[in-house]
Amino acid sequence: MMRRFFVSALIAVAALVMLPGVAGAHALLKSSVPAAGADLKEAPHQILLTFTEPPDPTLSLVTLVTSSGATVDTGKAQAVPGAPTELQLSVPQIPDGVYTVNWRTVSKTDGHVTGGSFAFGINTVASSSTSSTTMSASPSPTAPALVSRWLLFVGLALMVGGAAVRTLVRLEPSRRAVRTLLPSGLALAAVGLVGSYAAEAHAIGASLSALAKTSTARPDEFLGAAIVVLAVIVAALARRDARGLWLALGAAGILAMLIHALGSHADNPSRWRWFNLGVEWAHLVGVGIWIGGLVWLFVAIRGGADDDPTRREGIVRFSKMAAVVLVVVAASGIGRALSELNGLHSLWSTSFGKTLLVKGALFGVLLTFGALNHYWLVPRIRAEGTGTGALARSVRVEMAVAAATIFAGVLLSQLPPASYASTPLAPSQSAIVVTGSDFGTTVRLQLQISPGVLGSNTFDAQVVDYDTGAPVSVRSLVLNFTLPSNPDIGGSSLSLKRSGSDWKGTGTNLSLTGTWSISAVVQERTSAVSIPLRVTPKLPPEQISTIAGNPTLYTITLGGGLTVQTYVDPDTAGVANVHFTFFQSSGKEQPIASASATQTDPAGTTSGMKLIRFDPGHFAANTRLTSGTWT
Structure with a gap:
């Protein structure tokens, strides 16, 4: 019997996994x-x-x-x-x-x-052979959002599981259990739905009323209607026990899970959309029947007599139903998870993959307990009429592990897959060079950025052992860029490719003025390290204009048609005024909200300058010049 069960499960899983998957998980x-x-x-x-x-x-x-x-x-x-x-x-x-x-x-x-x-x-480079990548990011799942989704599904599972136990297993729960578990499940689902809706509005940055006017809110609104229907049925069951009402409860709960699936990644438009929706729906219903049913089974067998033949037969029927549902849950869960993986390396290199491994481990624990119950405790109860207490203890542990497994599944639904990027190579030019090491000082990285200006640059990285300076075996190297001074600008990433002993790539990631933070993620054979770097791109070379009898005028192009002109008056040793004026491409003065300036004397000492605003785009500062080169 055990061999037939696991062979059937393996065939179902293999058949589903071999079918083409679709990319999903968030609007990347x-x-x-x-x-x-x-x-x-x-x-x-x-x-x-x-x-x-x-x-x-x-x-x-x-x-x-x-x-x-x-x-x-x-x-x-x-x-x-x-x-x-x-x-x-x-x-x-x-x-x-x-x-x-x-x-x-x-x-x-x-x-x-x-x-x-x-x-x-x-028109920023001589040839358009460069490319870069975007880094699509989704905010980390918040605790309220995760807990709300967990409550929503647990509530639906309690109602669907109760309907399955009452109609398929034909175990008749006590009236006290019906009047406790069903309202509890309904309350959990309602609280979870409201919490999910509020968490979504908060994440989007919209009011509840503004979110209600968008198509994004439709699945939650339909789910709310389904919960209202469930509430009517639960109220009727609290007054009288009828098989028809239990069937209606199960149908309404399964319909609510379909609506839940319509708001998941499986609903992503593709040629396999309806197939994926069906798989997702089957997975949700299977988990609901199995996990929700465990709660009702536990309530039914706890503290009862071993010699109750009706209860013994109900336990046997539940075991058979759980075996069938387990195949559906395993096949659909593995199929949906694999369709969202970006290769096996994603299992250990992404949050999605690591969470999937945790969920798989928890499911393995559930599978072990299920096999123990199905092939040892249940036959013992059926043949000898003993072992109900041991089964109740086993089910209690299963419920705890199941709660953690559902939470891992909720977390998976909130995580996006790994980002993707590709990068060509480009010739080396004059460069900015920065170096850094990881926190544990195990490796040192030197990054050469050519030509080191705003726009297209070639990035050439060398990774060596921190102590010996010997080359380090590296499997991959990714540069992640952020601009701390402007948090509204999303981050970007650039994957470098091996070029001899170096790692090279070309991109336009340094696209704004300011000091950029670069996190170099170095993947070695058995571990990965992060190396922080800071880079300030060079401004384009200034255009110098000299007119006899007037100060030398320096013009720097900032991009977007903006320029800044600066001059020193007088440009000789002694007290002088330094002027900065910003202009639009039309020649009109460009208003500037705020500005700062520094000066570096011939000895290399840098100090700040106190700016005085003359006009919306014109600033000046007083200084004392000495002989030599000033910056």
Whole structure:
């Protein structure tokens, strides 16, 4: 019997896993026009973003930012007719330079918030052989959101499991159990739904009323209607026990789980959409019958007499039902999980994969207890009429492990898969060089950035042992970029490729002025380390204008058509005034909210300058110059 059971389970799992899976999990950026890292010959008229799941246009935000940090006036991103996974942003006439596209959206499919950024240039390099990647990020799941989703599913499972035990197993629970467990399940589901809705509104940054007006809220609204129907049935069952009411409870609970599946990753548009929805639905119903049924079984057998033949037969029928449901749960769960993995390496390199391993381990514990009950305790109860107490103790442990397993499943539903990136190589040029080491001082990394300016750069990394300086065996190297001075700009990443003993790649990740934080993630054979670096891209070389009898004028292009002109008056040793004036591409003065300046004397000492505002875009500072070169 045991061999037939596990062979059947293996065949079902293998058949499902061999079917094609679909990419899912959150509205991540799949592609864009212009592409990340592209260098265009002329300015685009629009920006097109394609996501892995349909974004909600009313809750999405796309902005275009110049290298100086100014936001381009583009209007609001719009949906693309006939293309539910795309958003388009109209772009006015913009000058040459490096631009960052910052985006944030909410998936229509699962309501999850994602965001990120990527950069492109217009006539910034001699050839357009560079590329970069975006880093799509989803906020970490919050405790209220996770607990609410857990409560919602546990509540539905209690009602569906109770209906299965009463109608399929034909174990008749006491009236006290009915009047306690069913209202408890209903309350858990209702509280979980309200909590999930509030947590989603908080994550999106919208009010409850604003969220209610979007399509993202539809699954929760339908689920609320289903819970109202369940409440009516539970109230009727509290007054009288009728098989028809139990069947109605089970049907309404299964329908609620279908609505729950419609708000999951399985509803992502694809040719396999309905198949994936069916698999997800079967998984939810199977878990509900199995785990929810365990609670009702425990209540029915706890403290009862071993010689009750009706209860013994009910235990046997539950064991047979659980064996069938277990196959469905295992097959559907593994199939859905594998369809969201990005290769086996994702199991240990991503939060999704690590959580999946934890859930698998917990499921293994449940499987062990299930086998113990099915092949030892239940036959003993059936043949000898003894062992009910041992079964109750086993089920109690199963319920605890099951609660943790459901929580791991809820966490999985809130996590996105690994990001993807690809990077070509480019020739080396003059560079900025920065070095750093991991916290444990095991490896040292030297990163050369050529030419080290805003826009397209080549990144060349060398990794050596911290103590000996010998090359270190590295499997992969990824650079993650953030701009601490501007947290509204999403992070980006760049995967380097092996080139001899170095790791190289090209990208436009340094797209804005300021000091960037770079986290170099070095994956060795058995471990990974993170190396923090800080880089300030060089400004383009200044244009120097000299007119007899006037101070020397220095003009620096900031990007986005903005320039800053500076001069020293007089430009001789002694007391002098340093002037800074910002201009638009039209030649008009550009208003500046705030500015700061530093000076470096011939000895290399850097100090701050106290700026005085003359006009909205004109600042000046007093200083005392000595002979030599000042910066």
